[in-house]
Amino acid sequence: MHSMVKLQPLQGIPALLLGMKEKTICIADLHLGYELELRQNGFNIPDQTPRIAKSIVDIEEGDRLLILGDVKHTIPYTTVFESVRLSRFFKLLSERYASVTIVMGNHDGGIRKSIPDEVEVVSSGGLVISSIGLSHGHSWPSREVMKSRILVSGHIHPSLSLRDRLGSRNSIKCWLRGAVHKKPLKKRYSEVNVSETIIMPAYNPLLTGSAVNEGNHCGLSPLLRSKAIVLGEQKAYTLDGTYLGHVSQLMTQLKE
Numbered sequence: 345m346h347s348m349v350k351l352q353p354l355q356g357i358p359a360l361l362l363g364m365k366e367k368t369i370c371i372a373d374l375h376l377g378y379e380l381e382l383r384q385n386g387f388n389i390p391d392q393t394p395r396i397a398k399s400i401v402d403i404e405e406g407d408r409l410l411i412l413g414d415v416k417h418t419i420p421y422t423t424v425f426e427s428v429r430l431s432r433f434f435k436l437l438s439e440r441y442a443s444v445t446i447v448m449g450n451h452d453g454g455i456r457k458s459i460p461d462e463v464e465v466v467s468s469g470g471l472v473i474s475s476i477g478l479s480h481g482h483s484w485p486s487r488e489v490m491k492s493r494i495l496v497s498g499h500i501h502p503s504l505s506l507r508d509r510l511g512s513r514n515s516i517k518c519w520l521r522g523a524v525h526k527k528p529l530k531k532r533y534s535e536v537n538v539s540e541t542i543i544m545p546a547y548n549p550l551l552t553g554s555a556v557n558e559g560n561h562c563g564l565s566p567l568l569r570s571k572a573i574v575l576g577e578q579k580a581y582t583l584d585g586t587y588l589g590h591v592s593q594l595m596t597q598l599k600e
Contacts, residue, residue, distance in 0.1 A: 351476060351494065351542075354405065356583050358545040360496065360515060363474045369406035369441075370478065372498025373546035375417040375451065376433065377426055382550070393429050400547075401440045409441040411469065412498045412544065413480030415451020427458040434459050437500065437544070447471065449480040449499065470497075473553065478537060480521050484566050487533060495538045500564050501546040501553030504580055504594060515552045517545035522578035528570040541573055545583065556580070557594040 352361045359497055360370040374396060379389040396564040400409070417427055437444050438460060446452070455531040456465055469486030470479030477492030481499030489495065503515045520543040529536045546553050556575050567573045576592035588594060 350474065351496075353519060353581075353583075353585060354403070355585065358519075358547050358583060359403060360542070361543065362476055362496075363408075366408060366442075367406045368408040368410050368473055369400075370410045370412060370496065370545040370581050371400065372412035372480070372544040373414045373449070373501055373551065374411065375414055375546065375548045375550060375551055376429060376508065377417040377549055378550055381417065389550070390571070391429075392548070393433055397433050397436045397546065402438055407441065408443045409437060409445070410473070410478065411444070411446045412470075412478055412496070413447050413482070414451040414498065415446055415449070415455060416451055418451070430455065430458040431460065434463050438462055445471075447478060449538065450482040481565050481567075483542070484532065487535070489538075490529065490533045491535055491537050493537055494516055494540045494542065496542045496544065497565075497567075498544045498546070500543055500556070500561065500568075501551055502543050502556050503545070503553035504581075505555035505558050515555055517553060517583055518556070519545060519581040519583070520556065520575070520578040521545070521581065522573070522589070522590075524567075525572050525574070528572045541567075541578075543578070556591050 350362060350364050354361055362368050362370055370552055376393050379392050382389050443588050447466045447470050448468045468480050468483045470489040472492055472599050475492055477489035477495045479489055479497050481497035502520050504518050506514050524538050526536045562568045578591050580588045580591055
């Protein structure tokens with residue numbers, strides 16, 4: 345998963361390292377507080393926020409941190425418990441990184457009043473770093489983002505459903521990388537330079553995600569609905585960088 349610009353997935357971690365002199369760690373879909381929903385369904389899972397914060401702080405590479413949306417899990421508001429949790433969380437991250445930036449996700453309503461002033465919040469349309477466009481993925485990227493050659497997003501929580509010879513199934517997180525069809529985008533954007541997309545796995549360890557090799561996920565994103573991105577054409581990689589094949593091939597194998 346290499347490219348002309350500095351863009352490198354970290355080994356075994358759902359995170360990207362991007363940039364040249366000033367390097368940025370990019371992660372997506374933390375969904376802090378997801379375990380509260382699991383508790384309501386009978387699962388006795390402790391607060392995961394300290395563990396997630398430590399894992400981000402312990403990443404050795406990178407000077408800056410970019411979170412591509414869905415920092416928190418509750419929609420659309422922020423609970424008092426979440427406010428306290430978020431304040432502590434970003435205090436730890438701000439001590440480790442020179443800057444912390446959030447691209448708004450669909451779960452992030454009300455987040456601005458719960459985070460320190462030094463944390464920058466960008467609209468869901470995204471931003472550009474080192475000629476790479478970055479957005480959350482639930483809404484249309486901005487015009488500036490679509491002028492970039494590569495688009496990085498989250499939101500979908502891609503995973504793969506694997507089946508062994510005995511019929512047992514297992515799900516693993518995966519990266520998706522592939523082409524973008526420009527024609528469906530011409531109606532919306534006057535200039536489209538994006539030719540390649542990278543879809544990030546969710547950072548939250550409890551969220552395996554949506555198995556892209558089964559079911560229909562076109563409704564998750566306007567880029568999928570417009571068929572600018574076709575999931576079956578995307579290449580799937582494990583967190584350690586192993587290439588598994590095109591999603592369409594993995595769909596076929598699951599049915600056999």
